[in-house]
Amino acid sequence: MKLLEDRIRRDGVVKAGGVLKVDSFLNHQLDPALFMELAKEWKRLYEGTEINKILTIEASGIALATAAGLEFGVPVVFAKKAQSINLDGEMLTTKIRSFTHGRVYDVIVSKKYLKPGDRVLIIDDFLANGAALEGLISLVESSGAALTGVGIAIEKGFQPGGALIRSRGVRVESLAIVESMDENTGEIIFRN
Numbered sequence: 001m002k003l004l005e006d007r008i009r010r011d012g013v014v015k016a017g018g019v020l021k022v023d024s025f026l027n028h029q030l031d032p033a034l035f036m037e038l039a040k041e042w043k044r045l046y047e048g049t050e051i052n053k054i055l056t057i058e059a060s061g062i063a064l065a066t067a068a069g070l071e072f073g074v075p076v077v078f079a080k081k082a083q084s085i086n087l088d089g090e091m092l093t094t095k096i097r098s099f100t101h102g103r104v105y106d107v108i109v110s111k112k113y114l115k116p117g118d119r120v121l122i123i124d125d126f127l128a129n130g131a132a133l134e135g136l137i138s139l140v141e142s143s144g145a146a147l148t149g150v151g152i153a154i155e156k157g158f159q160p161g162g163a164l165i166r167s168r169g170v171r172v173e174s175l176a177i178v179e180s181m182d183e184n185t186g187e188i189i190f191r192n
């Protein structure tokens, strides 16, 4: 999506270790008008697909998922990062290894909000190694709901997550796919 690629070129900062900093518009300061355009693009891509719920993970997925929820006209559920899990049978749980923080944490969603019969679109800001997305997919699978697809803002195509998850037959629509980026020059190349 050209609008997003142009914005990443203008305001994104390439950091060491393959990290793309976009906190001036995507995950610290937020650009709501841009988010609505991203949401419209996911809506266009998933036209004709029955979706009744959007699932994301806190914190930076929530604003994007809310924009998508407005466009699709459906509720948004976010998976919570839990400090300690009260396994009372009311919660679906999984473990996710964080790329940015390098640790494993538990993630939970109430069974009240993800159920058999739901048709779920997962939305997130980044797809890198795919750990966050795999965790969200496993929550959908264990709930008995159907996964209709995934919408990602920025996929880092030089990391394995996108290929891994598509190879399992999951539809993944990333609005900008970074093919490569150079931390010395700041140059970012997108996949067509």
Ligand code: 5GP
Pocket (backbone or CB within 6 Å): 018, 019, 020, 021, 022, 027, 060, 097, 098, 099, 100, 124, 125, 126, 127, 128, 129, 130, 131, 132, 133, 156, 161
């Ligand atoms: P994954 O689990 O796919 O490796 O990484 C997904 C999560 O890690 C995203 O939700 C995002 O929070 C974070 N992340 C991964 N790579 C980057 C990056 O280059 N920049 C930023 N800002 N976040 C990233």
